[in-house]
Every structure is written in C-alpha cells, then in structure tokens.
Amino acid sequence: MSTVVLLCITGLGLGALYFLVASGLSLIFGLMDVLNFAHGALLSVGAYATWWAASHSFGYPLALLFGTAVGTLASVALELGLIRPLYRRPREQVLATVGVGLAVPALLSAIWGADARTFPVPGALAGTFTLLGASVPVNRLVLIGAALVVLLALRLFLGRTRHGLVVRAGVEDRAMVTALGIDVRRAFTLVFAIGGAAAALAGGLAGLYFGSVDPTQGGSLLIFGFVVVVMGGLGSVSGAAVACVVVGLVQQFANYYSTAGLGDLSVVVMLAALLLVRPSGLTGRLA
Amino acid sequence: MNVPAVNVASLLRRWWPVPALVVLVLLPYSALPLPGLLDGPIGSPGSLQLLALCLVFGALATGYDLLLGRTGLLSFGHALYFAAGTYATDLMLTQAGLGFWPAAGLGLLSGVVLATLLGSVSLRMTGIGFAMVTLAFAQAGSILVQRDPGGVTGGEEGLAATGLPGSLVGIQHTANLYWIALAYLVVTLVSVRWTVRSPIGRVWEGIRENERRVEVLGLRPYGFKLVAFVLAGTLAALGGVVYLLLTGGATPQTTTSDFTLSLLVMVVLGGSGTRWGPLVGGVLYTWAQHRLASLAGSGTIAGLPSVLRVPLSQPLFLLGVLFVIVVYALPGGVAGLPARVRARTVSRSVPRGVQA
Numbered sequence: 001m002s003t004v005v006l007l008c009i010t011g012l013g014l015g016a017l018y019f020l021v022a023s024g025l026s027l028i029f030g031l032m033d034v035l036n037f038a039h040g041a042l043l044s045v046g047a048y049a050t051w052w053a054a055s056h057s058f059g060y061p062l063a064l065l066f067g068t069a070v071g072t073l074a075s076v077a078l079e080l081g082l083i084r085p086l087y088r089r090p091r092e093q094v095l096a097t098v099g100v101g102l103a104v105p106a107l108l109s110a111i112w113g114a115d116a117r118t119f120p121v122p123g124a125l126a127g128t129f130t131l132l133g134a135s136v137p138v139n140r141l142v143l144i145g146a147a148l149v150v151l152l153a154l155r156l157f158l159g160r161t162r163h164g165l166v167v168r169a170g171v172e173d174r175a176m177v178t179a180l181g182i183d184v185r186r187a188f189t190l191v192f193a194i195g196g197a198a199a200a201l202a203g204g205l206a207g208l209y210f211g212s213v214d215p216t217q218g219g220s221l222l223i224f225g226f227v228v229v230v231m232g233g234l235g236s237v238s239g240a241a242v243a244c245v246v247v248g249l250v251q252q253f254a255n256y257y258s259t260a261g262l263g264d265l266s267v268v269v270m271l272a273a274l275l276l277v278r279p280s281g282l283t284g285r286l287a
Numbered sequence: 288m289n290v291p292a293v294n295v296a297s298l299l300r301r302w303w304p305v306p307a308l309v310v311l312v313l314l315p316y317s318a319l320p321l322p323g324l325l326d327g328p329i330g331s332p333g334s335l336q337l338l339a340l341c342l343v344f345g346a347l348a349t350g351y352d353l354l355l356g357r358t359g360l361l362s363f364g365h366a367l368y369f370a371a372g373t374y375a376t377d378l379m380l381t382q383a384g385l386g387f388w389p390a391a392g393l394g395l396l397s398g399v400v401l402a403t404l405l406g407s408v409s410l411r412m413t414g415i416g417f418a419m420v421t422l423a424f425a426q427a428g429s430i431l432v433q434r435d436p437g438g439v440t441g442g443e444e445g446l447a448a449t450g451l452p453g454s455l456v457g458i459q460h461t462a463n464l465y466w467i468a469l470a471y472l473v474v475t476l477v478s479v480r481w482t483v484r485s486p487i488g489r490v491w492e493g494i495r496e497n498e499r500r501v502e503v504l505g506l507r508p509y510g511f512k513l514v515a516f517v518l519a520g521t522l523a524a525l526g527g528v529v530y531l532l533l534t535g536g537a538t539p540q541t542t543t544s545d546f547t548l549s550l551l552v553m554v555v556l557g558g559s560g561t562r563w564g565p566l567v568g569g570v571l572y573t574w575a576q577h578r579l580a581s582l583a584g585s586g587t588i589a590g591l592p593s594v595l596r597v598p599l600s601q602p603l604f605l606l607g608v609l610f611v612i613v614v615y616a617l618p619g620g621v622a623g624l625p626a627r628v629r630a631r632t633v634s635r636s637v638p639r640g641v642q643a
Contacts, residue, residue, distance in 0.1 A: 029415075035415065035418075037548075082611065085615070086614075086615075089618070092614050092615075092618065095551075095555055095610075095614045096611050096614050096615070098548060098551065098552065098610070099552070099607045099608070099610035099611035099614060100607065100611065101548075101607075102548070102552065102603055102604075102606065102607035102610065103603070103604045103606075103607025103608050103610075103611070104607075105603075106601040106602075106603035106604035106607060107598060107601065107604045109601065110597045110598055110600055110601040110604060111597055219545070223422070223426060223544060226419060226422065227419075227423070230415070230416070230419045234415065259434070259436050261430055261431075261433070261434025261436065262434075262436070264426075264430045264434075265427050265430045265431065265434075268423040268424075268426045268427045268430070269423070269427060271419065271420075271423045272408075272409075272420050272423040272424060272427075275412060275416055275419065275420050275423075276408065276411060276412070276420070
C-alpha cells in the first residue's frame with residue numbers, strides 16, 4: 001500500500017512537471033501552429049537562472065521567482081526577436097526554434113559545463129512526510145501544488161478575461177478572429193510569455209525534483225511534453241492536464257514494477273497506439 | 288568555329304559531377320595540405336576519416352530530404368533506421384558471430400523491414416500526427432538501446448564492433464573506408480535522383496505541393512509515401528552500416544531525436560528539395576562540428592577574452608546560430624545562394640539599363 005501511495009504521488013509530481021511544459025507548448029501550437037522546439041531551452045534557462053539565484057543566497061522562493069522571470073523575458077525576446085519577423089513563413093518559425101533549441105543548451109554547457117550541477121534544495125523541502133504509511137518527499141507536493149495553481153490560473157485567464165477570450169477564439173479559428181478586426185498577433189506574444197513562464201517554473205521545480213540541473217534536462221522533458229500535448233489534443237489545456245496525469249502515473253508504475261526504462265517505453269508506445277486509434281487525441285481536437 | 292567550345296561548356300555543365308567524382312576518388316593519393324580546412328594533408332588518415340564522415344552525413348541528409356524536401360513528410364524518427372543499420376549489423380557481428388558481409392546484409396534488411404512496418408503504420412497519420420508517431424517510435428528504439436534490457440546493446444557506452452575484415456580496420460586502411468563512404472554517397476545520390484525523376488517522383492512532388500489534388504486525380508498518396516519512406520529508411524540503414532565501419536562501433540547518440548534534428552538542420556542549411564543542397568549541408572555541418580571542436584582546443588581561441596571564448600568553444604552553439612541566420616537570410620539554404628546572387632546582380636543591372 002505504502003509503495004502504491006509513493007508511486008502515485010511521485011507519478012503525479014512528474015505529471016505536474018510535464019503539465020508545466022505541455023501547457024505552454026499546447027497553447028503556442030494551438031494559437032500559432034508553431035511546434036516550439038525551443039521550449040526545452042526555455043526550461044533550461046529557467047532551471048539555470050533559479051540554480052544561479054539559489055546558490056547566490058537568495059531564498060528558494062525568491063530564486064524560483066527570479067528564474068521564472070528570466071524565462072519569461074527570454075520567451076518574450078524569442079517571440080519578438082525571432083518568431084515575429086517570420087509570421088508569414090510558419091515552417092521557418094519552427095526551424096528557427098530548432099536552431100534556438102540547439103544553441104541555448106550548448107551555450108549553457110559552455111558557461112557552466114556539461115556536467116550536472118547540484119541544486120541547493122532548501123531544508124524545508126528536502127525532507128519527507130508520512131502519508132498512509134508511505135514516506136513521501138515534500139518536493140512532490142510542491143510540484144503538484146504549482147501545477148494546480150498554474151492550471152487554475154490558466155483556466156481563469158482563458159475563461160474569464162478578454163485576452164483569454166481572444167486566445168481561445170484564436171485557437172479555434174485564427175482567420176476569423178483576424179477578420180473581426182482583432183490583432184491576434186498581440187496574443188502571440190502573450191501566449192509565448194505564459195508558456196515561457198510555465199516552462200521556466202518547470203525548470204526551477206525540476207531542479208528540486210532531480211536534485212541537480214544539467215543542460216540536457218530541458219530536451220528530455222520536452223519530448224515528454226510533446227507526448228502529453230499530442231495525447232491531450234493540440235491546443236487544449238485541460239486535455240494536456242488529463243494526459244500528463246496518465247503519462248506520469250504510467251511511467252512511474254511501469255518503471256517500478258518492471259525493469260527501469262520500460263515506463264518511458266510504455267509511454268511512447270501508448271502515444272503511438274492512441275494516435276492510431278484516435279488520431280485527434282484524447283479531447284478530440286484536430287492533430 | 289565557336290560551336291565546339293559551346294559544346295564543351297554545355298557538356299561540362301551537364302557532366303561536371305563525373306570529373307568531380309574522379310577527383311574525389313583520387314583524393315587519398317593527394318598530399319596537398321589544406322591549412323585551416325583540414326589538420327593534415329588530404330591523404331592523411333585523420334583527414335580522410337573526417338572527409339569520409341562528411342560524405343556519409345551528406346548522403347544521409349540527401350536521403351532524409353527524400354522525405355522532407357521531395358515528399359513533404361516531416362519525420363522525427365529517421366535516426367531509428369540509421370541506428371537499426373548500425374546496431375543490427377553490430378549485434379550480428381558480436382552476438383551471432385557472423386562474418387561482416389552477411390552481418391551487413393542482415394543489418395540492411397532489418398532497416399528495410401523496420402521502415403516498412405513502422406512506415407505503413409505511421410503513414411496512416413498526416414502532418415503533426417505523423418511527425419509525433421515517428422518521434423514516438425524512434426524514442427522507443429532509443430530507450431531500448433540506452434536502457435539495454437537484454438544486456439546486448441552496451442547501453443550508454445555503445446557497442447564496439449568485432450570481427451571486421453582486416454582491410455577495413457586500422458589507421459593504415461582509412462582510404463578503403465573513405466572509398467566505401469564515397470560509394471555510399473554515389474549510391475544515395477543516384478537512387479534519389481533516379482526516383483525523383485521517375486513517375487513516382489512526380490507524384491511525390493504532387494503530394495508535397497497538394498496531397499488532396501493528388502487524391503482527386505485518382506491516386507492513393509499512401510502507397511507513394513510508403514515507397515519514399517522505405518527508400519529513405521533503407522538508405523539510412525545502409526548509411527548506418529558504413530558509419531559502423533567508420534567509427535568501429537555503435538553509439539547510442541545516433542539513436543536520439545537530436546540526431547534526427549541534426550539531419551533536419553543539415554538539409555535546411557544546404558537547401559531542402561534541391562539536388563546538391565542536402566549534400567552541401569551535411570558536409571558543411573559535419574566538417575564544422577569537428578573542426579570547430581578542435582579549433583576550440585587550440586591556442587587561437589584560448590587566448591580570447593571569455594565573452595568570445597566561451598561561446599566559440601561550443602560548435603553546437605555556433606551551428607545553432609548559423610542555422611537561425613540561414614533560416615532568416617537564406618530561405619533556400621546554401622544551395623540557393625548562387626541563384627540569389629544572380630538575381631541580385633540582374634535586378635541591379637536592369638534599372639541602370641532602364642535609366643540609360
């Protein structure tokens with residue numbers, strides 16, 4: 001029983017990390033048709049900024065805030081500097097993000113080395129607590145809590161604000177929104193800012209989860225981010241939320257009850273199977 | 288009297304690849320030093336090894352462009368078929384103890400079978416769905432190789448090949464490996480050129496431009512796309528076998544999605560959908576990656592201030608930046624450069640003529 005509880009909480013924690021990556025990816029793809037390969041780089045930027053601040057005696061909450069802010073700025077800079085000039089060439093937009101996804105991790109490993117750096121986990125989050133007989137690391141709860149807050153904030157933003165309305169309408173039919181006289185392109189920058197903030201937050205929390213930061217972390221989380229986004233249906237935040245819970249849990253349970261690595265394998269096989277049975281993903285959106 | 292001269296020029300324009308190939312075949316006998324471009328003279332083993340790698344990746348990019356540039360299929364799983372060629376051959380050598388040629392044959396065959404099976408499944412999807420399914424399959428392969436559940440692939444350390452024929456091993460036989468790489472390049476270029484100009488190639492072009500219209504014409508795109516997928520996968524598997532010879536083993540890095548992305552970068556860098564573009568991109572990328580890495584360790588870079596030295600020490604950073612620049616400034620890739628220059632000189636000279 002205690003093992004099952006531990007696996008559940010850890011799986012949900014991992015799913016929370018995936019959700020933070022996937023929510024931004026999903027919105028960006030839904031609105032702009034850009035598969036953002038630089039999302040992993042944004043995560044790494046957030047992770048390194050948080051790590052830098054935390055090891056320069058900022059407190060962890062402040063460091064996380066700093067990392068998220070840096071990631072958001074990087075994301076906005078990416079959108080304004082590289083994506084915006086290519087609005088008429090969607091294929092090139094994707095390629096530009098591939099280039100950034102290549103260059104940023106290389107730059108990070110040039111500055112701080114290719115090896116993993118130990119993340120200074122604060123004492124309050126390093127311990128465990130007992131739940132139904134299982135001793136669960138506290139940081140899993142932090143991850144789950146952060147993901148829930150982001151999910152709630154995104155739902156409120158998308159459902160209750162005017163900008164959220166523009167984003168939702170843009171995901172449904174961008175041409176129609178433009179025809180109604182609304183400048184969707186302002187929403188592009190907004191969506192990139194939100195996505196970048198969530199990814200950078202994921203980076204800072206990933207440091208907590210893995211206990212270290214390294215330049216390739218973003219890339220490997222990005223792959224599972226893609227898996228979650230496609231499973232949940234592109235452009236759907238709620239779909240991504242459901243998919244990340246499934247993916248996180250399956251991965252943890254399969255990794256524990258069979259050989260290590262089979263969990264990762266079962267997730268990608270699950271994606272392939274789901275796409276072949278239901279090409280539109282869980283929520284029935286066009287993939 | 289000028290007629291023969293014109294003929295020579297037009298002959299040269301049509302047949303220049305032949306003398307170029309002859310030069311490439313003869314390169315191992317050359318002792319010409321190319322300072323800056325290569326470490327030693329062209330015929331030295333180190334230079335030949337790098338040249339062979341460049342040729343292999345040029346050919347791989349050409350094969351990948353069969354999907355990306357010719358048929359308009361964005362596959363994120365091309366590394367899988369390359370790695371299938373490498374690892375299957377390697378396993379036949381180390382585990383089954385076969386000779387090199389049967390092992391290579393089986394390695395190639397496994398690539399073909401894998402491409403046919405997975406291609407026929409993933410091509411049921413289009414667009415992003417296809418990209419993601421191919422990514423998922425390739426990722427599954429990559430995980431299998433790296434986690435190594437059966438204890439045969441060597442996991443993260445890779446798998447050194449054993450039992451290779453003596454004439455293909457060792458530093459004194461690098462020229463043989465170079466010729467094999469060159470032969471692989473020729474096979475790739477010829478089969479891509481031949482299929483692209485065949486009726487199937489016309490249909491590929493149609494699928495790339497507008498798949499719906501191909502369907503309206505009464506053709507089923509599925510079969511044509513599958514042919515492209517299997518041919519590209521076969522060429523990749525063959526490249527995997529050549530790569531195994533060149534590096535003397537299989538490495539898990541060749542199974543990753545990063546490997547496929549680097550192929551994508553090569554194709555776009557050189558010019559997608561052109562005859563020579565992917566080759567140029569592959570050669571340029573591979574050369575830059577190796578040369579920049581050794582430049583970074585040299586004194587010229589170490590003496591620079593850290594603001595310049597740190598980014599310059601990472602070839603991938605420079606390649607990423609270069610790639611973004613090419614995407615911006617040169618939409619046709621390097622292969623489109625001569626046409627752009629010509630267009631610019633023409634457009635510059637025309638207004639002058641109008642004014643006069």
